Amino acid sequence: MRHFMMRRLTFAAHLNSGNSALTTTRYFRLMAMSALQMFWSLSITIYTFWFTTITLSFRPWKNWGFVHSDFLRVDQFLSIYAPTLILRSFNASWWLLPISTFIFIAFFSFGQDAIDEYKRSIRAFKTTILRIPRAVKGMKLLSSASSE
Numbered sequence: 001m002r003h004f005m006m007r008r009l010t011f012a013a014h015l016n017s018g019n020s021a022l023t024t025t026r027y028f029r030l031m032a033m034s035a036l037q038m039f040w041s042l043s044i045t046i047y048t049f050w051f052t053t054i055t056l057s058f059r060p061w062k063n064w065g066f067v068h069s070d071f072l073r074v075d076q077f078l079s080i081y082a083p084t085l086i087l088r089s090f091n092a093s094w095w096l097l098p099i100s101t102f103i104f105i106a107f108f109s110f111g112q113d114a115i116d117e118y119k120r121s122i123r124a125f126k127t128t129i130l131r132i133p134r135a136v137k138g139m140k141l142l143s144s145a146s147s148e
Helices: 002-016 024-055 084-109 112-128
Strands: none
Touching (some): 002 024, 024 084
16 A cells, blocks of 8 residues: 555656646546557457357368468348348447547547647637737727727
């Protein structure tokens, strides 16, 4: 317990020093993302292993010539002849990548540092592309309609 407390205090001191770009919230967000991605990837791997080994039957590989015979052949079958378990598994496997992407984006796009970057980008877009002058605090911009 004492070892843990000493390491925690050392880590907190390192984060509080100005030399680290890692903040406490960023650290916990990265740890939560890595834990979730680890469990998500493990479940995808187990599901894929189950689907390919239990559900589908493989042909034995005799040699490399046998493996690469008819390499350019692509068989097409109507989906009505496929069992529903196979169709559901293929559909689920196609959705795993977008779901993984959204999980990753959710952790990185809603942090305070990302929101600050969004604000800075919008401000730069307004001033350089749209040519809207930056408003100074306490001053109002005069429009041509109010000067008439």
